[in-house]
Amino acid sequence: MSNAFTKLSQDKLNTAVAGVLCPRLEAILGDRGPGHCMRVTDLDDEVMESVCKELRRSHPDGNIFILGSHEQESLPYRVTSTKLVELRNPDINGELRQPLLVFIPTSLRTSAEDSFGVATFEELTFTTIYEDLIESLLDRLPATLVGHVRDLFGILTEEEWLFADDVSRVRYLLTALENGIDGETLGASLYELTLVPDFKLFADPGMVTGKIRRNLVSVRNLMISHKSVRGRIADLGLSDKALESRLFTYFEKYDIQEPEVWTPPITLDKSWWSISFDKWIFQEELSLDKVLLTVLETDLPVVQEDEDDDQLSGLIGQQILVPNDRRKMNVVFEVNPHPGKVSGLDHFTVQIISQNDGPVGKSKKVKVWKPKRTTATVSLLKLNKIEFEEGWHFIRVLPWTVDGDPIPLETDDGSESSKQSYESEPFYVLPSGSIEEEPPQRAIPIERSLEHARFRLQLTALGDERDPDEIALSGVSWAEGGRSKKASRQEILRAKFGREGAVQIPLSRMLKTIEQRILAEPKH
Known part of the structure; x- marks a missing residue:
């Protein structure tokens, strides 16, 4: 890191969410007819403000409001519950009004709530909006880094790291993008996921997943240990005593039990860049080949x-x-x-x-x-x-x-x-596809008859929770090499069952001889 790092503002987060939501809401508004009423209740208040503002900018005469109390009537786009009921009904001429969309803050309680419940207002839900925003932001990452970031998210999910919910992941990606997306800014932005910033996280691709896991374990141990601050730092097993001393000084200023508070300054305050995770060298790493x-x-x-x-x-x-x-x-x-x-x-x-x-x-x-x-x-x-x-x-x-x-x-x-x-x-x-292939077989099993083979394979299919009726014969031929070593009067018939493999069926040489004579002179 050589330049100052910019913290993501709440306004930019709200703007990003609005950028995904507004096109969807505009499409819904265009699809609904006059007199139709809709409500949105599952967004944060600040996000509702941003989305409503953007929709009113593109639809200045639209019936798009935020429900507010009587004390909030002077705020932009606000409508009281009484006015909302009026807008729900036809106008003074009996004409249906254009579609009505209202954002209802989760913190607001009103006595007239029954008047705009789900019985009369269509409930629009956007529970996956942050997941969708994550995908759109991942598409903006360099191709060489996007796989590693997905690995990072996968590890946090696997480890059930509660500090890395969907909102935190959006903030992480937006923060890196805000500061000029590259491996260094992605590592520096780890504080948004409550991990120790690591400016060289992606310097060695083979070490990325291991460093992420070590980072998470270190933060978790520092947070939950019952030892003193000095004892917790000592338990990290760092090889650099000077770094241990700097960490002790750092945690005199920040509460070690609140990693969501102490991880951001390591990036945002240049004076603490010296304790970023890329400086944490552990003792056992020195002896590893x-x-x-x-x-x-x-x-x-x-x-x-x-x-x-x-x-x-x-x-x-x-x-x-x-x-x-x-x-x-x-x-x-x-x-x-x-x-x-x-x-x-x-x-x-x-x-x-x-x-x-x-x-x-x-x-x-x-x-x-x-x-x-x-x-x-x-x-x-x-x-x-x-x-x-x-x-x-x-x-x-x-x-x-x-x-x-x-x-x-x-x-x-x-x-x-x-x-x-x-x-x-x-x-x-291809999860839903199908491809025919003959599986490799080190040893081809011997069966007493074709039906014995079919029955065994059907039982195997049942054990694998597959349809036994799909077991079908795909080909039959005499095995190359002729006679069986065990019995000179036997030949081997090889029966193939597609992807289930092949089986061997010992038969009398006389049957093969008769078949060959019939094929040689079919008219007789």
């Missing part, structure tokens, strides 16, 4: 060139995941050096990441291993239970200590790809 992680492959199918399905034709050559068809996927990643040689390394996490929405589902934990191999194959199961949104996703693998702290990641300087080595190639998720 770096590790190079490389995601080698996933076993997802690739859309072929002859694909004629409209949903898939635009994805030719790309990997695809259809959760209803493919309920498990395998991921292969490589570790260098061997996990046993990395100081502090305890486990890896394998996580599906949406390019738009961040982490999806739960992460899979993989403990370090002792065998000499440097690769690991991980199966992600029950994909059909995950609430996927259609779009591009990828796999991210990260290393952790036993306490859940991140292990530093080595970057692959030789790679020409824009993606990180610890992330897989992107794949497209």
Whole structure:
């Protein structure tokens, strides 16, 4: 940080909310006919003021008001309950008035409330307005940072951080945008989420999620510990004693139990930039080795060139995941050096990441291993239970200590790809689609007959909560290689059941011989 940081004003927050709400309300007003009455009750008073002001600017003669008491009649756009009832009814000529929209502050109570209840006024609700505003603001972030910000929000949701509600997230994004959006301002704006500002949060992409978790844990521990201020600071495990001293001086001025009060000055007051989170070096980090992680492959199918399905034709050559068809996927990643040689390394996490929405589902934990191999194959199961949104996703693998702290990641300087080595190639998720693929089978099971195989697969489908009637035979052929090793008088018939896989059915050689003679001379 080199320049002074600007705090977001309430007016700019209200203006941003109004910018999303006003077009929707204008569309509703244009759709409603004369005599129709509407009310809005689920907005903050200041937001109602901003929205009403903007709507009256574009509709100066419209019936758009804020309900007020008799003492507030002199304020702009105010209407008393008595006047509101009058506006609800036809005019003196019996003509229906133009649509009426009234904002009712939640703090206002009036004896005439029954006269503009939901029986006569349509209730307009905008409970998702902040969620929608978050999405519109995320679209304004640089493409290189939006994924990390979504990860940040995902972690705060996962950790149930009460200080990071939707309004706080909007304030966070607006604050960063107000100060010239980049990685530094996004880190400096963390105080809006009641985290310690971190001016270098995005300097190392591989460390972002780990730093966010460490930040949150640190704030939480400082807030809830029963120890003295000095004891709480000592428990952080910082390696810099001078920093500990500065923090102690800082908390002589601010109450350590109120992080919503003490986190903002670290950014807003330049004299305290020296205690931003990027200066917090923890003792165990000094002894941690770096590790190079490389995601080698996933076993997802690739859309072929002859694909004629409209949903898939635009994805030719790309990997695809259809959760209803493919309920498990395998991921292969490589570790260098061997996990046993990395100081502090305890486990890896394998996580599906949406390019738009961040982490999806739960992460899979993989403990370090002792065998000499440097690769690991991980199966992600029950994909059909995950609430996927259609779009591009990828796999991210990260290393952790036993306490859940991140292990530093080595970057692959030789790679020409824009993606990180610890992330897989992107794949497209199609929740409602379908794709035919023949699954890999290490061992093909043996069945006594075709019906035995069908019945077993139907039972498996029932166990997976699938429709057993969908189990269908897709092909039958004699196995290559001829005779069975166990019985020289037997041949193997291979039956395929689409994505369910294939089975082997031992049969008498005589049946194959008879079939071949019939096919050779069908007329006889």
